Amino acid sequence: MSRWGIIGAIIRKDLVEFSRDRLWVFLSVLGLVFYVVLFWLTPANVDETLVVGVHGEGLEQALEQYTAGQAKGIRLVPFASAEELRAAVEGAPGTSERVLMGIAFPDDFLAAAREGRGGTVTVLVDASVPSETRVALSAFVRETAYALAGDDLPVTAPDQQTVILGPDRAGDQIPFRDKMRPFFAFFVLLVEAMALASLVSTEIQDHTVTALLVTPARTADILVAKSTVGTGLAFSQAVILLLALRAFGANWPALLLTLLLGAIMVTGLGMIAGAAGKDFMGTLFYSMLFMIAMVVPAMAALYPGLASSWVQAIPSYGVVQAIFALTTGSTAWGDVARYLLMALAWCLVLFGIGLLVLKRKVESL
Amino acid sequence: MTGMQPPIQAQDIRYAYGELEAVKGISFEVGPGEILGFLGPNGAGKSTTIKVLTGQLSPCSGRALILGRSVHEHSAEVQALIGVCFEEKNLYLNMSVKENLDFFARLFSLKHFDAMPLLRRVGLADRAKDRAKNLSKGMKQRLMMARALVNSPSVLFLDEPTDGLDPISSQAIRQVIREEAARGAAVLLTTHDMLEADALSQRVAFINEGRIVALDTPESLKLAHGKRSVKMRMHGTQGVREVVVALDEADAGDKLRAAVADEGLMTIHTEEATLEAIFIKLTGRRLEG
Secondary structure: OOHHHHHHHHHHHHHHHHHOOHHHHHHHHHHHHHHHHHHHHOOOOOOOOEEEEEEOOOOHHHHHHHHHHHOOOEEEEEOOOHHHHHHHHHOOOOOOOOOOEEEEOOOOHHHHHHOOOOOOOEEEEOOOOOHHHHHHHHHHHHHHHHHHOOOOOOOOOOOOOOOOOOOOOOOOOOOHHHHHHHHHHHHHHHHHHHHHHHHHHHHHHOOHHHHHOOOOOOHHHHHHHHHHHHHHHHHHHHHHHHHHOOOOOOOHHHHHHHHHHHHHHHHHHHHHHHHHOOOHHHHHHHHHHHHHHHHHHHHHHHOHHHOOHHHHHOOOHHHHHHHHHHHOOOOOHHHHHHHHHHHHHHHHHHHHHHHHHHHHHHHHO | OOOOOOOEEEEEEEEEEOOEEEEEEEEEEEOOOOEEEEEOOOOOOHHHHHHHHOOOOOOOEEEEEEOOEEOOOOHHHHHOOEEEEOOOOOOOOOOEHHHHHHHHHHHOOOOOOOHHHHHHHOOOHHHOOOEHHHOOHHHHHHHHHHHHOOOOOOEEEEEOOOOOOOHHHHHHHHHHHHHHHHHOOEEEEEOOOHHHHHHHOOEEEEEEOOEEEEEEOHHHHHHHHOOOEEEEEEEEOOEEEEEEEEOOOOOHHHHHHHHHHOOOEEEEEEOOOOHHHHHHHHHOOOOOO
16 A cells, blocks of 8 residues: 555545635635735835814924924815814814824914913824824924024933934835735635635544544555645645735745744644634634734734734744745845744644544544 | 455454544455445444444454455555445536546556456446546446446446436346355445345345344345244135234145135235344334434
């Protein structure tokens, strides 16, 4: 008996079954098409200009001159009244331009400043503006107010020099769609893991695996075949996706290696979910459980400010960060070595657990 | 291994699921071309015995030999020589009838396998391209039977092969079983159907609570446990009456001749014991229970 012949027969059978499972074929194809379309419809550049609405009687020109010299990347939009500005920030219908932030100076601001009287400058921000931007805007208002009033800042500030650590991305920020690549790639991997879980659970629940085990096929043959099918499906789908998203750069071998580690990792999860679920809903439950946890690092890559350090403990973190780095400019193995090692370690752990769980399940039938 | 050894040998097999001892020292043999009916109620230990003999379970003690080879020391070699038809319809439902057979042929490394002759034997040739999920229950069972025969096995394990089937499907499967035995395959047949066991089996084994309680030919069991008598219903002036004639009595022949000559004779029945009655007598349990 040829072991490879038996394994090949099981792989072929699994692929036939997969190709006839309308749900997973539909989800696989739909996912690929949807992600590719979404990616290419998303803008490829980042608008780095901060648009700020401003109202100040007689201040517009002075503000334009000040910001042109002091605050690059800020575009001021003048408003005739504080009420109009407030309406624009609130997004009220009929406003000339929607702004998320606004500065309303009191009408007698200049006169009061000249006489040494205090005045209240109102900063209006939309609820969606991040807190760090609000703080920066307040600081900007304070400095501007001093300048308009003709005063120096109450501190003597030395000339500043900003030191950029790492590649300077000023004017070349990573577009949102590029940040979505690891998210899409990992999602595709997870969907294929669910497809494997479905194949495994069907084999167990229909007791077809029992029929295999009274032929010359061994448990090890079944495990090798399922591993190959799961890894192959996930890896090939992820490669197709990233090719369509033009993600392969100079260090494409590192990206391929990352995807392979990710595919093996999710294959382990697919085996666990497939073996643990008592029925379709059970398998779906375990699959969703893994999917929600594993997709968090990909979400964190989309919104870096939201991620806490605990995200690094999630098994998919290394894979996601390596994909992110390799698809957004990093080309050196050294840049991703740490992430690849993390991915390898988790890959071994999860794949090992998956094999063990499925082996025990098969042998217990 | 020797060619003279019976194809199936169970030697004092014991198996326990944790604390529960399911098989308590079962021994029997099945010869080439022989059909052994394996009868017992649910939970009696039939399926566990089959699992041990087909290499799905390792016995706690005792030996399971197929064609002289230990099932557990040479499982792959043994499993290449056996065919198993399970009670549950464990087919690949999204694959076609032919694909199901072709897949199993590849597992047995059969290079020039042609599924069609086998499908013709079980009456499924015209459904070869249909997905298994679209077959009726009887057709699925016939496909299960065909799958068990893919490798032309020397030993067949058939677990309730006609359970719940229509008479036509049952008859088709029984015919295939007879043909396989005629070819020389040893057949271990598990069934609840006493008439089927009686009609197909050269010998039957009654299993109850993990032990074989009787193992013999159906005729011997009937002789040993049944009554040799004839019951007749006669119509006379005083209405219908029953007359029982014991065949071992010296004047049994005269009594029968007289009864047959009587114009009031309505019916004659032999009082031969059924296998089910013998099973109940031996175990106190019905087979279905």
